[in-house]
Amino acid sequence: MTKTRIKILIFLLVISFGPYYIYQNVLYKDARDINNEKSTLTISAQNLEKEYAANPSQADAKYLNKTIEVQGIVSEVTDSTMVVDKKVFCKMNGEVKKTLINKQINIKGRCIGYDDLFELVKFDQCSIQQN
Missing domain, CATH: 2.40.50.140 (Nucleic acid-binding proteins)
Structure with a gap:
């Protein structure tokens, strides 16, 4: 039962921080100088x-x-x-x-x-x- 909870927790963390990571490292580009x-x-x-x-x-x-x-x-x-x-x-x-x-x-x-x-x-x- 604890392995299932750990998997669910990891899955929720990936869902929570995945879009932020993509935004910061893929979509967001530094402003032009x-x-x-x-x-x-x-x-x-x-x-x-x-x-x-x-x-x-x-x-x-x-x-x-x-x-x-x-x-x-x-x-x-x-x-x-x-x-x-x-x-x-x-x-x-x-x-x-x-x-x-x-x-x-x-x-x-x-x-x-x-x-x-x-x-x-x-x-x-x-x-x-x-x-």
Whole structure:
């Protein structure tokens, strides 16, 4: 009778911790470190937004979830966000200085799509690149 109970206990433990093990070691992948990745291309904010406005699905296939460097003039700045050429919204990795407004800039980040309502291409994990 005790062997049966031990087998049942082991079976219950496997059922309990099996999904956790699979999640941690198979399904869960570490978050990308965009700052250390090499950008796949460099494009102006104006051209990027034009491509998304013309054909969002084709632009998604080309840019979505890729590390891209965007060039343009900073048009808006908040604590941790920046808008380039009034076309590309960037969620920055750190705090942003307000002195960057109206300055030419290169920003590297991950393209996460196009916002039809605000007509902005959105990026996250952005960092300012040195020229």
